[in-house]
Amino acid sequence: MGAENMNLRMKDFQIEHVQILLDRIRRAKRYVEDGQREAVILSAPTGSGKTVMLTAVIEAVVFGTDEFPAENDAVFLWLSDQPELNEQSRSRIAASSDRLTDNRLVVIDNTFDRDVFEGGRVYFLNTQKLARNSLLVSPGDNRSYSIWETIEATARNLGDRFYVVIDEAHRGMAMSAQSRNEANSIVQKFLLGSPSDGLTAIPLVLGISATPVRFEDLVGQTDRHLFKVVVDVEQVRDSGLLKDRLLVQVPKENSPSDWTLLKHAAERWQRMKNAWAQYCQSQGLPVVSPILVVQVEDGSGAHVTATNLETALGVLSEVIADLRDEHLAHAFQDAKNIRVGDRVVRHIEPSRIDGDSNVRVVFFKMALSTGWDCPRAEVIMSFRRAQDPTAIAQLVGRMVRNPLGRRVEGNDVLNSVRLLLPYYNKVTVASVIENLSKDTESVPPLNVEDDDNVVEASVSGSFLESWKLVNGKPSYLHVGTRTISNLVRLLRFATNLAMDDIDAGAPARERDGVVDLLQKLAHELIAKDKGFASQLTGAAKVSITTLAVMNDAVSVETDENISISSANAEDLYKQAKRGLGEFVVVEFMRREIGHDPVRAKLLIYLLSRREDVTRRVEEVCQGRIEELRRRHHESITRLSSSQQLRYQELWALAKSPEPQAVWLPEVVQWTVSKGSRPWPRHLYQGEESVLQIDLNPWEEVVVEELLRESAIECWLRNLPRKSWSLAYWYEKSDGSYAPGFPDILAVRGGTDGRVLEVYEPHSPHLSDGWRKAKGLARYADRHLGQFGRLAICRIIDGSVRLVDFCHESVRQEGLRLNGDADLDNLFRRYGTPIVGGGNS
Secondary structure, X not given: OHHHHEOOOOOHXXXXXXXXXXXXXXXXXXXXXXXXXXXXXXXXXXXXXXXXXXXXXXXXXXXXXXXXOOOXXXXXXXXXXXXXXXXXXXXXXXXXXXXXXXXXXXXXXXXXXXXXXXXXXXXXXXXXXXXXXXXXXXXXXXXXXXXXXXXXXXXXXXXXXXXXEEEOXXXXXXXXXXXXXXXXXXXXXXXXXXXXXOEOOOOEEEEEEOOOHHHHHHHHOOOOEEEEEEOOHHHHHHHOOEOOEEEEEOOOOOOOOHXXXXXXXXXXXXXXXXXXXXXXXXXXXXXXXXXXXXXXXXXXXXXXXXXXXXXXXXXXXXXXXXXXXXHEEEOOOOOOOEEEOOEEEEEOOHHHHOOOOOOOEEEEOXXXXXXXXXXOEEEEEEOXXXXXXXXXXXXXXXXXXXXXXXXOOOEHHHHEEEEEXXXXXXXXXXHHHHHHHHOOOOOOOOEEXXXXXXXXXXXXXXXXXXXXXXXXXXXXXXXXXXXXXXXXXXXXXXXXXXXXXXXXXXXXXXXXXHHHHHHHHHHXXXXXXXXXXXXXXXXXXXXXXXXXXXXXXXXXXXXXXXXXOHHHHHHHHHHHHHHHOHHHHHHHHHHHOOOOHHXXXXXXXXXXXXXXXXXXXXXXXXXXXXXXXXXXXXXXXXXXXXXXXXXHHHHHOXXXXXXXXXXXXXXXXXXXXXXXXXXXXXXXXXXXXXXXXXXXXXXXXHHHHHHOOOOEEEEEEOOOOOOOOOOEEEEXXXXXXXXXXXXXXXXXXXXXXXXXXXXXXXXXXXXXXXXXXXXXXXXXXXXXXXOOEEEEEEEEOOEEEEEEOOOHHHHHHHHOOXXXXXXXXXXXXXXXXXXXXXXX
């Protein structure tokens, strides 16, 4: 697919859905060839990178891939409902692609006049330019062709190589009902045809949307098939593209509100600025410069806004000492600089804010209809009233992207955005949180929480050595998610080692090792397998099976025998590259092509299709990965945390669970309830050397027992599904893998040094109890030397009993668990008190 040529490195879920989208397009095109009309839609949450994914699709179609033959004359007509959206989409595509150059990205204006669209290009058009009074829709003295004539002629000439993209994902947020109805009626012309405009229905239409209902309703009025590609919300969350949290803050009761909260917003911005500088400098990255966004009230008459800008600037200047005019900007509709006292606030287009490194403070009203993004917006202050929640949702929806395009390790604060609302209270803010949580069209999927329910805690200086002890411990956080082949992982691993100056020769060496293996296996098969040898004579026929994927089920669509020629040998060669990768196949061909090019291509194809060959390649590659991990472990751990993330991602993509390293942040954010209680000796502490958190009754009993021991230096509530969680893996009833998260970690001090202990309180009434216990026993078996205890706990007769899998006899029985009764017997035989107990 086209991802290899993208300027931006796509997330795994994006790559996966680009491949699915191309498959659905291929299937739709088969129906179009038979005279039918089809529609394909990409439905993905706000913030998932829909434009980036469509860019990869366009690259794949125009320039071709091993799976998709190039359509050099293909035309994409990108239809949105506002002119600003055209320019925004064009800019995003240009930034994402190094092959879709400026001359291939054309915004249609009123001077456009062609008989057909030029091939290999993306044209951007908005529905307003297709209204009846538009200059584009009818020929006149200075126009030879109406835009409808151009569209019709292009569709007639190109058929399924003319793609109309209906952009529902970035609709104008401030559109009136009348404008929206007009836009829908114009879209219907593409779907149904419009005889009065001389337009027949477009054969192939692509839709992109966060909420596909409107597009589905429009397609439902036609006889088109609708091929859906749906991106799961959890995949977007897990990718780290978006912030984890939006914290909403309102004034305390009976306290001054607006200017006090603005001052607090400036202080928060200053803290974020310092935190970003510290993080980026420690990682050798360009420093992220955060932005404070201030949404002001509308104005009237000569007043540009009802919010006192002079007072606002005075408050901001009290906190931000070096705040200069070049740091200030506004995005009001009136595109003029504004004089405020002795300061000048310059005008800036919303789409240019993120790229202007000087901007620190931006004033807005409602100029958010263009769907632009501002990942640098870390603090948002809104002077809008409680009667105006929609304006706030639209603002937030554009400002919760992570500036680095990934989750930040080491400081939870950098994974959150703060929204301050001076004219709301505890009652009205609840509705804001509810609306933001439900508004899937405007707001990306993230946790929206009341700031009062979140505490920040940092590692106590006295527990720093304990914090270091936990870091680096093995964790199986991402089992059960997407996997890739060991061959691909090995080559990516080798590339990373070379990029990080750890092992410059790794890419070529590991590739050559795989090619050596393939040649060895080929020679063995030729010598021992007569059927395999006969297929290399050139006169033989090869059986080709084409698979079709319908509703996630695989079926055989065609099964035929073809004679080998130089033409179809090239097709087989491309299929081999899909299976083994271009890096390996090209080197194999370089070595083998001297004998006979057709034979060499057929040979690598046949090897790539044999299960015994691919299984052997996977086994060898897994062994090489393990060897390289052992050899370079120390060098990898000396890299910056952001560099180490690239390796952690590779371990997470393994088909069989592989450990990643725990990387605890220095600062965490904790969600608490009003009934939470303060706990001493927690690894992370807030005010007064305690942490105010919630524990369930079982966890409370375990922690209380542990705190009776003076040898326990500190403990950690191991929250589930955090980027820093310690996790083991267990096998579910359906045979799939899932991570298990032991609730409590504790550090015990002694004459021999500190050791880490793991406690998993688990009710006997939970159906997965024995499976998790077996998973913890397996974890102990693999990582025994790194822990003092690895225990599963139960409350029996009012006291905590545990079985510790660090003991040989307990562990061996734990590995043989096969039901609840086995686990009950394990506790009867080996259960001991948590304090002073031990298994023999």
